Amino acid sequence: MTGSQTGQTDDQSGIADDLKVIGDDFTAEMTELKKRRGRILAAIAQRVDEIMDGRKSKDIRYPEPEDKI
Amino acid sequence: MKEMGRQDIPRSVESGRPDEKELASELSPESLVEQGAELEGRIDAETLKFDAETIGRLLEIVDGSGIPPEVAEKDQELKGLVDELKGVRQETGRISRRAQGRLKGLMTRLAEVGRGKVLAAVLLAAASFTEACAAVRPPVERPRIEEVVQTPEVRSRRVRSQAIEAMFRNEALMEQLGRMNVDRLAGVIGDFDEQKMNLAIAEMAGVDPAVLDARGWKEIIVLSDAEIEAMQGGEVPPDRKWIGHLTGTTVAVHLKGRIAIRASRLMKGDQIDTGKLFSTMVHEKNHVLTTPDGEDDSTLEHFAELERGGVSRSLNEGLTELLAVRISEKLGHRPESQGYAGGEFASAYLLERLVGTKVLAEAYFKGQPEKIRQALAAKIGKAGEGEADRILRSRYATEFQVLYSAPEGVSTVFDIIQACRRAGIDIAAEYRKAAQADGIGERLHLSDDGRLVVLAKEVKGRIIPVAVYEGEERLSPNTPPLRLHLTAGLGNVAAEIAADRNQIKLTAESVMEIEEAAAMPDITADELTEFTDSMSAWGIYLTVNVGAEIGELRTAYEKAKGRTEKGRIERKIVDRLHEVGDRIVRDLMAATLQRLKNRGKDVDKGK
Numbered sequence: 001m002t003g004s005q006t007g008q009t010d011d012q013s014g015i016a017d018d019l020k021v022i023g024d025d026f027t028a029e030m031t032e033l034k035k036r037r038g039r040i041l042a043a044i045a046q047r048v049d050e051i052m053d054g055r056k057s058k059d060i061r062y063p064e065p066e067d068k069i
Numbered sequence: 070m071k072e073m074g075r076q077d078i079p080r081s082v083e084s085g086r087p088d089e090k091e092l093a094s095e096l097s098p099e100s101l102v103e104q105g106a107e108l109e110g111r112i113d114a115e116t117l118k119f120d121a122e123t124i125g126r127l128l129e130i131v132d133g134s135g136i137p138p139e140v141a142e143k144d145q146e147l148k149g150l151v152d153e154l155k156g157v158r159q160e161t162g163r164i165s166r167r168a169q170g171r172l173k174g175l176m177t178r179l180a181e182v183g184r185g186k187v188l189a190a191v192l193l194a195a196a197s198f199t200e201a202c203a204a205v206r207p208p209v210e211r212p213r214i215e216e217v218v219q220t221p222e223v224r225s226r227r228v229r230s231q232a233i234e235a236m237f238r239n240e241a242l243m244e245q246l247g248r249m250n251v252d253r254l255a256g257v258i259g260d261f262d263e264q265k266m267n268l269a270i271a272e273m274a275g276v277d278p279a280v281l282d283a284r285g286w287k288e289i290i291v292l293s294d295a296e297i298e299a300m301q302g303g304e305v306p307p308d309r310k311w312i313g314h315l316t317g318t319t320v321a322v323h324l325k326g327r328i329a330i331r332a333s334r335l336m337k338g339d340q341i342d343t344g345k346l347f348s349t350m351v352h353e354k355n356h357v358l359t360t361p362d363g364e365d366d367s368t369l370e371h372f373a374e375l376e377r378g379g380v381s382r383s384l385n386e387g388l389t390e391l392l393a394v395r396i397s398e399k400l401g402h403r404p405e406s407q408g409y410a411g412g413e414f415a416s417a418y419l420l421e422r423l424v425g426t427k428v429l430a431e432a433y434f435k436g437q438p439e440k441i442r443q444a445l446a447a448k449i450g451k452a453g454e455g456e457a458d459r460i461l462r463s464r465y466a467t468e469f470q471v472l473y474s475a476p477e478g479v480s481t482v483f484d485i486i487q488a489c490r491r492a493g494i495d496i497a498a499e500y501r502k503a504a505q506a507d508g509i510g511e512r513l514h515l516s517d518d519g520r521l522v523v524l525a526k527e528v529k530g531r532i533i534p535v536a537v538y539e540g541e542e543r544l545s546p547n548t549p550p551l552r553l554h555l556t557a558g559l560g561n562v563a564a565e566i567a568a569d570r571n572q573i574k575l576t577a578e579s580v581m582e583i584e585e586a587a588a589m590p591d592i593t594a595d596e597l598t599e600f601t602d603s604m605s606a607w608g609i610y611l612t613v614n615v616g617a618e619i620g621e622l623r624t625a626y627e628k629a630k631g632r633t634e635k636g637r638i639e640r641k642i643v644d645r646l647h648e649v650g651d652r653i654v655r656d657l658m659a660a661t662l663q664r665l666k667n668r669g670k671d672v673d674k675g676k
Contacts, residue, residue: 037154048134
C-alpha cells in the first residue's frame with residue numbers, strides 16, 4: 001500500500017467511525033425520547049382514569065344518560 | 070445496519086493483525102456509501118415508527134376510555150400532558166434532522182476522499198435524504214387537544230400512518246420495489262387528504278360531508294407479489310382471504326372499508342406511478358363510501374348500493390372509475406390513464422355525455438340509480454324508462470355472476486349506442502370528440518350497420534380490443550337475437566377459452582330451460598318473458614376468443630412506431646373483428662345450434 005493509499009484508508013476508517021457515532025447517538029437520543037414518551041403516556045392514562053372515575057373532576061358535569069341520543 | 074468502528078476492524082486469524090484485504094473492502098467508498106444509505110433508512114423508519122406509535126397509543130388511551138370530547142377539551146391537566154407529548158414528537162423531528170444533516174456532511178467528506186466514480190453515488194444518496202424524508206414523514210400537523218377525540222382526520226391519519234409503518238417493516242415489499250419506490254408510495258399515502266376528497270364529492274354530488282366522513286377507510290394494506298401469491302396458494306387467516314382476489318391485472322381490492330393494493334401493478338418502468346396510485350386510492354375510497362358492510366369477511370360478495378338498486382357490477386365499476394378520474398382532477402391529480410378496458414369505463418363515459426357528471430355523481434354517492442334512469446329515459450325519448458333500465462341492468466341472472474365482467478361492459482356500450490341511434494343521437498361521434506379533448510385513451514369504433522362495436526385501448530404498448538356483435542339469428546324463438554362477445558383477451562388465452570366453453574354450456578342450458586318453460590301449457594306470455602329475462606337477462610351471449618385471429622396484427626401494432634402507423638393497424642384489427650363477427654354469425658351459429666341440440670352429449674364434455 002502506498003503512502004497516499006494508506007492516508008486515504010485512514011480517512012475512510014475515520015468516516016466509518018463517524019457513521020457508527022451518528023448511529024449510536026441517534027439510537028441513544030431516541031431511547032431517551034421513548035422513555036419520556038412512556039412517562040407522559042402513563043400520566044395521560046392516569047389522568048384519563050381519574051377523569052372517568054370522577055375523582056378529580058368535580059367541576060366537570062358528565063352528560064346524563066338521557067343526553068345520549 | 071451493519072456498523073463498524075476501529076475496534077471492529079477485521080483481523081487476520083493467524084496473526085491477529087488487521088487483514089488488509091478485508092479492511093480495504095469494508096472501508097471502500099462504495100461500502101461506506103452503502104452503510105450511509107442503510108443508516109439513513111434506519112433513521113427514517115425509526116422516526117416514522119415512533120411518530121405512528123405515539124399517535125396510536127395516545128388515541129388508544131383516550132378513545133379507549135370513552136371519555137367525552139367536551140370533557141377532554143376542558144381538562145387543563147390532560148391538555149398540558151398532550152402538549153408535552155407534542156413536544157416529544159417535535160423533538161423526534163429535530164433528532165432525525167440532526168442525524169441526517171451529520172450523515173449528509175459525512176457523505177460529502179467521503180466524496181472528497183473517495184474515488185471520482187463514487188462521487189455521483191454519494192451525491193445521489195445525499196440528494197435523496199431531503200426528498201425521502203419529506204416523502205416519508207407523515208403530515209407535520211401537531212396533535213391539538215381536540216384531536217384526542219377520534220375525529221375523521223385523526224382516524225384517517227392513523228390508518229395512513231399504520232399503512233406506512235407496515236410498508237417500511239415489509240421486507241418483501243422493500244426487496245421487490247426498492248427503497249425509493251416505497252418512499253414514493255409512502256409519500257402519496259401520507260399526503261392523501263381523505264377529508265378534502267370528501268369535500269370534493271360533497272360539492273359534486275350534493276351530499277353532506279359528515280355522512281362521507283363517517284365512512285372513512287379502516288385499513289390500507291400495500292403488498293408485494295410474493296405475499297399475494299402466498300395468500301392465493303396457502304393458508305390465509307379468514308380476515309385476509311379477500312386479498313387473494315388480487316389476481317390478473319387487478320391493482321387493488323376493497324372489503325368493508327379496508328383496501329389492499331398490489332404495489333407492482335403501479336410500476337411504470339422502474340418507478341411507482343404516483344398519479345396512478347392516487348386515482349387508485351380515490352377509486353377504492355369510492356367503493357368504501359358506496360358499499361355497505363356485508364356479513365362475510367372472507368369473500369367479495371358484498372354489493373354496492375347501486376348494484377342493490379339493479380345496476381350491473383361492470384357499470385358500477387365504470388362509474389367508480391369515471392368518478393375517480395373526475396374527483397382526482399378536482400384535487401389537482403389528473404391521471405394519465407383510466408382503468409377498465411372491457412367497456413366498463415366507456416359505458417360510464419357515454420352516460421356522462423348523455424346525463425352529465427352531476428347526475429351520475431348524485432346517483433352514485435346517494436345510491437339512487439333512478440336518477441340516472443330518469444335522466445337517460447328523458448334523453449333517449451320514446452323508449453322511456455324500460456330501455457334505460459335495461460341499459461343499466463346486469464345482463465346475467467344471479468347464476469351467471471361468475472362471468473359478469475367480460476361481456477357485460479362492452480354490451481352496455483352497445484346498448485347505449487343502439488338506444489341513441491334510435492333516438493337520433495350520434496353518441497359515438499360525441500364520444501370520439503370528447504375523448505380526444507379529455508385525453509381518454511379508449512377508442513370506440515362502430516360499424517356502418519351499427520351491428521358491431523369495438524373498444525380498443527393500449528395498455529403498456531399492447532392493444533386490447535373488445536367487441537360486441539349482434540346477429541339477427543335466435544337460438545330459440547323465445548330468446549332475443551344472439552350476441553357475440555369478441556375478446557382478444559388480456560393475456561390468459563387458456564383461461565378465456567375455458568370461459569368460452571363454460572359460457573356456451575351455460576347458454577345452452579339457459580335456452581333449453583326457456584324452451585321447456587315455453588312448452589308448459591299454462592304459462593302466460595308475460596310469465597314467459599319474465600322467465601326469459603331472468604335466464605338470459607336481455608341477451609344470449611357467446612364469448613369468443615379471437616386472440617389467434619388478430620395475433621399477427623397485434624404483434625405488428627406493438628412493433629409499429631408512431632400514432633399514424635398504429636392507427637392504420639388498429640383499423641385493420643377492427644376490420645378483422647368485423648369479418649370474424651360475420652363469419653361466426655354465418656358458420657359458427659350453425660355449429661352452436663347443433664351443439665345446443667346435442668346438449669348433454671358433446672357440450673358437457675366441453676368439445
